[in-house]
Amino acid sequence: MNLKTRPEILRYTAFTTSPAGGNPAGVVLDASALEDAAMLATAAEVGYSETAFVTAADHEARRFGLRFFSPLAEVAFCGHATVATAVALADRIGPGPLVFDTPVGEIALDTSAETGGTVTATLTSVPTSSRPADQEELRASLAALRWSPEDLDTALPPHVAFGGNEHLVLAVASRERLAALDYDFDALAEVMRRHAWTTLQLVWRETQDLFHARNPFPIGGVVEDPATGAAAAALGGYLRTLGALPPSGAFSIRQGEDLGRPSLLRVEASAADPRVRVSGQAVAIAGA
Structure with missing residues (x-):
């Protein structure tokens, strides 16, 4: 160039x-x-x-x-x-x-x-969709994450959700499990390449309208994204499919806190529309 x-x-x-x-x-x-x-x-x-x-x-x-x-x-x-x-x-x-x-x-x-x-x-977003993860997808992903099935929140089952890209959605039962993320980079990258997933949407539900999320991105050469708008849209579609949206359809995602780069994503979804709205602010990085 x-x-x-x-x-x-x-x-x-x-x-x-x-x-x-x-x-x-x-x-x-x-x-x-x-x-x-x-x-x-x-x-x-x-x-x-x-x-x-x-x-x-x-x-x-x-x-x-x-x-x-x-x-x-x-x-x-x-x-x-x-x-x-x-x-x-x-x-x-x-x-x-x-x-x-x-x-x-x-x-x-x-x-x-x-x-x-x-x-x-x-x-x-483009129209979202979500389907249950199959046993092979789940087994391989948990192994790469060094997690067990007991770490998961049984009220929010594993799904592969789409909001422009596909993301495996795994909900954990505790904030501590999410904070202690320490995965096998190469193994998870291989699982994601095999299934054409862009990130994993790992979440903990604090309240009905507040989630904490982490998003490994090894296939992009990055250990983790501190904020992931496409995965936020996919999560809205996932909750819509499960019938688990808050009554207002609106919820927030806190991400990046465990990386020291706190982020806030606001999501609006509706049972009547497969498209999801994701809002956030952005600022220039001076001197970069």
């Missing part, structure tokens, strides 16, 4: 109001001239779990083409990089509705400026 013509790489962190929290993402607002290899090399250089690339732009219509790359491969959809890109665009063209054309389909967003100038972005 010619350094003189190389596009600017922005760095934002999503699902937080502090540069020290959330999940960092690279954002390239003009990637129209970049080939796949250049985008992958840029994502590897940035080193975050994902970097988003705007490959087409219609500023008048506020519609943009968007692709996502981890340091190792292209990812079909990434929620936190979507939120980061939406906020980066709102910072430049003003808040309001946006549409992203992604490999998984059209993603509609709303952006709004909060007091103090921080921008909140709300994405509406």
Whole structure:
């Protein structure tokens, strides 16, 4: 890549109001001239779990083409990089509705400026779905996590849920089990490659409308994501399938606390609509 013509790489962190929290993402607002290899090399250089690339732009219509790359491969959809890109665009063209054309389909967003100038972005996912995990999927995953079936919350059965990507959802019975995550990186990566899962959505339900989550991401070359918007959408679809949504349909996910990068994701789901709304704020990482 010619350094003189190389596009600017922005760095934002999503699902937080502090540069020290959330999940960092690279954002390239003009990637129209970049080939796949250049985008992958840029994502590897940035080193975050994902970097988003705007490959087409219609500023008048506020519609943009968007692709996502981890340091190792292209990812079909990434929620936190979507939120980061939406906020980066709102910072430049003003808040309001946006549409992203992604490999998984059209993603509609709303952006709004909060007091103090921080921008909140709300994405509406593609239709979600969820199915029970089979015994082989569960056995191999528990072995790689170094967990036992007794660690799981029997009220929330293991499922494979989709919200743009597939995620194995495992609910644990205690916050302590979630905090003590120490998995076999290579073994879990192999299980995830075999089943085409993007992350694992490991959760503990504190109350009906508050979850704590951790998301291993070894197939992306990252031990763990501190905030995962696609998995949050998948969790909304999972709870919808189980009939376990709160009466309001809204709940929050606290993630990244065990990594020292606290994140807050707000989710809205409905029994009448398979699409899920995920909201969060994002801020630029100064000097990055």
